[in-house]
Amino acid sequence: MKIFLLASLLLLPFWVTAGNPILVAAQPTITETVFLPLVASQKAENPQIWRPTPGTSWQWQLSGDTIDTSFDVEMYDIDLINSQATIDQLHADGRIVICYFSAGTLEPWRPDANDFPPEVIGEKMSGWKEYWLDIRRLDILGPIMAARLDLAKQKNCDGIEADNIDGYTANSGFPLTYQDQITYNIWLSEQAHQRGLSIGLKNDLDQIADLLPYFEWALNEECFGYNVCSWLTPFVQANKAVFGVEYDFETSEFCPQVNALNFDFLKKNWDLDAWREACR
Template sequence: MNHVTKSALLSLAMTLSIGACQANPQSHSSHEVTRWSVPIGLRWMWQLQDYENFKIDPDVDVYDVDLFEASEGGARSLIHRLKSANKKVICYFSAGTREDWRSDADDFIDSAVIADGDMKDWPGEIWLNIANRDALENNIKPIMSKRLDLAAASGCDAVEPDNVDAYTNIDETHGIIRPDDQLRYNRWLSQAAHQRGLAIGLKNDMQQLNELVDDFDFAVNEQCYAYGIECVHYVGTFLAKGKAVFNQEYYTDGQEGEIDRSTFISSACSYFQSVGISSLWKQGYALDGVGVKSCVN
């Protein structure tokens, strides 16, 4: 084959390649990188604050930590320390609220948040208006994309986007967010995480487990045992598909939604172990790693 023929074929190949890319400009970003498959039965620890004296437990398989704080310090970051200890790392961030202490809080435009949509129990936090399509596409999603980029670049194996059940918090969101708005947004979060090679957990949002079980790799739940029969909804969804469910129960003074330590040990743990839920019990609601009891220690 002469030089002219080779050049012509090469030129044709390049033209076809460029044409294909132009016809499908999303082809490079829609490819899902291999990600962590999160099995049932892992031992986890959930700590989102107070990292000064953080200790790595050799018996814990998975750590769920704050994306922003745990990624600080580059090679000296908490995420890097955990990865060096062969731990799987889930990185937490809020995907449904603006937290005024975050470094990117000022990036949210006014229309991206719900007017008078403050969270009653969490000062400085306000619900995002994911029903506002313009704000969602042009402001909220780009901010969340940057957070997912940070998670991937920092070495997170997975992400735990919080506050993805805005439609159930009617007192604070005033009915602005519909179930379909939430479903579309949560599926977008899943796709965006998977495109970056990140596994993703569905936080609470129990009313949409059936619709979202195939989109998410694991689930994170709070207080399903204390609220009665709620845990059973994971048995036929995530657990039936071999996907991990990470649970945490709490106790302060015995109010609704709480169980005490003895109940956790004597009753809850036997249930959790029988169905395959990885559970923790916490004295108080501060996720600081203090006063935590596991079903296996």
């Protein structure tokens, strides 16, 4: 596991001389220390943070003029820009509300899009009108993402879906490394937890071993199509829900496998409108 590397950002190194530890001050690695990951609190200790277990029903709607609130499910995953009235209605109906935004790309239509300076905007994401971000620049991205998390807290979201947190695997325009992504993703988790928000690991299968302790649940797209669903089993083994969707297969094709793995999957349209077919 690579999470021990993060400790070096925060813990002072020590050497033992004659049986006594001597602390030697380490040089800070970034200037905006307020945005460092808090490794000591890697697990969400707040008992109020939502921790779904396998078998949790859910709905995912990120498009459409209005949110269809009629589904009898435990959790709704909707965009952060949805109205307060929609969130309040879902809560009144007894639903958990997860609020979506992209943490790894610039979405030009978001209200805060102009807050991103050119130096952190990279290549266009293949197939989408979004642009990869330089996640190494927490001095710039930190305040922007923190403001989004503050908004999620203000709107009474129960948690967040932070999308595109695997940019190190993409042609981002930046030399992002595995460790850059780990650092950024843990920072997002810690910032969410500080606000009492649950957070799910979106895709990013290669880093599950390192990130499992920091995320309450997982959300995956198309693991069946890529034959990698088994990679998500550590979440279920930790009694954490695995939510997922397939777009191009019939439920009769993928539901038997994901049900056997104790995942909670839907068939959805690519537009992620209200339509859904649940595996269970």
